[in-house]
Amino acid sequence: MKKRIIILGSVVLAIVALWSLAWFVLAGLVKQQIAAQAQADGITAPQITCGTLNVGGFPFRLDADCAQARIVSGDAVLELPGIRASIQVDNPTHMLASALGPLQVTDTFTGSRNAVEWSSLQASVRLSNWRIARASLSAKDIVWSDTLVGQTLIAQTPLAEIHLFDIPEQHDPERQTTALAGYMLANGLAYPGLSLTDTSAELQIELSGLPDDVRNWGEPSLLPNLQAANGQLTIVAAHGTDAASTLDASGALMLDPQGQIDGQITITSTGVAERIGPLLEEPWRTLVLGKPAPDGTYANQLNFRAGGIFSGLVPIAAIGPLY
Template sequence: MTTPAEPDEPIATDMDHAPKADPTEAPPAKPARRRFQLIILAALLLVALWSAGWFAIRHYAEGRLAAIQQDVADQGGSFACESERISGFPFRFVLNCTPAAITLPDSGLSARVSAVEAIALAYNPTHLLAAAQGPLVLRLHDGLGVNAEWSAAKASLRVGLSGRLKRFSGVVDDLDISLESPDKLIAATDLKAKHGELHLLQADGDATALEIWSTAQGLAAMLPGAPALPTLNGDVHAILPGALPAHRDETVDPVAAWLAAGGEVKLDRLGVDVGGFMAVASGDLTVSPDGLVSGRVAVRVDQLDKLPDLIEAIRPGHRDQVARIIGPLAAFLKPVTVDGKTWRETTVTIKDGRATVGFIPLGTIPPLKLAKTAEG
């Protein structure tokens, strides 16, 4: 058998008839490039939606502001800004009102301030910021006038979805207040403070309890016809159970809710430093619907011998009376050491506003003027 000769040409296959690749033709797009293009497209779409949403919310806010102004006008009052603008795109809504003025004839209230700036964060609408520029001119229904100036005044407000307060913080520097009244009892009274803070927040472990932190530094009062009073530094920390009701379909008065819950005040600290005399109080108190205070408070004092001169500056003619009380009072004071400092401490009992240490009467706390009672 003759062996087949090896062919001179290669045996043809299907590959030989396939179309040849054009070296000038671009390669097909890679998956990574497609993903990048989709990301860019999604980002552009998100920017467009965010921008449309921002302008829609601004339009809604302008409408709500106009509705509020009209509601006030329908009641015979006015609420207006000579210059009003909402800006802050893309992440904030900034309302500038310069100057801001409001008049409410039914309540006898009128107020005017040089400028107000309110800021809402687009990504956190339950957090509001505000700042105001003085001067403030305020008139109340009883004719009381308040004129105020400051170097800085700022506030922050956080609320929950239920409308319940989460936190309010207010800070003011170089505050100067002048009070005037038609009966001249407090005419030309001036109050000054180098720095002041007020913080209201939801207490840990109890969503209905209001926690209060406040401090005042360099507080000075100048009363008409009286010598200048010593500068005061003070601070307070207290918890009021039941003072943070949830706001649902209607406004709830926190004072009435607090009184209905028992009117408790858990006083963690009330500190005063004035004219060299220092006092710190803590204890549990209750306030009745008619404003009378009761409870027991531990009081620590230092430099008690300076108290008669201090009272004389506040209420002339009372130095000797205070000096007579201090002698017997010292018998109820015991030395205690707190944070390395030695104080003299006693317990003050308060019954319907009457304060005593043992059998020694200290005076009467006037009834608190509460806006509303638990009964309304």
């Protein structure tokens, strides 16, 4: 009996030792991969640097903590006090993340500076065979301010959420494409620039033709492949309302062979034209929102084709090819 106990104890110790070794090796690889992002050029791929980078969570989690994070992407520089990402070792396809605010955003080209604060910001991403099964982002007590000179409130909301869901029936294993449904929500939104208070906004979209492997989303050929797969952004419903106005939109957009946006968006509204008068003067306000009906509602369709935006047959703006 004593011999069996010794053997069993030795086996347990061996398993613990092997598990510990594997965890520390994996933690080292994770730290190495994150640290490697500091070598990116910040143009073709975001450059991410950490004032302090630690990987903990032994023995069953991997918690990557990046303190004083700095992200450079093109002209945009984002700075955060801290970012944490965590996965369970036995469930590596499900990642939880959080961030400390405020987020400082600087545009090195225009010189603008913004700050975004929150009381809580949580994210979750779950993969299935490298496809997004579900991704969510939730933030509470968001305050967005212009900080170039002093601090001027741009917008605030007590709650904002973004969710992405896989659409299994649109997965095409042969073409290696998939589709996602998206839902976005903001409650109690205030936007002083348009005198908006206690506004609710919702957006439902579907995006098809995406690569079914998220590791390919950063490829330069993403947009050409999206066009070749007849990928489409469908605005199922966009709805915003407050005590004095409503705005609804729906439509579908895709890319033509030249990489230009093609499609239509239908807009209906009440009280919006009067509210945005100072920001969008005539004739542009009518070209975008349409003319009022006898009951005070507005309706219009914006058409995207051949590198332009048209209100009916009237061109109102030009958009260059996306690739």
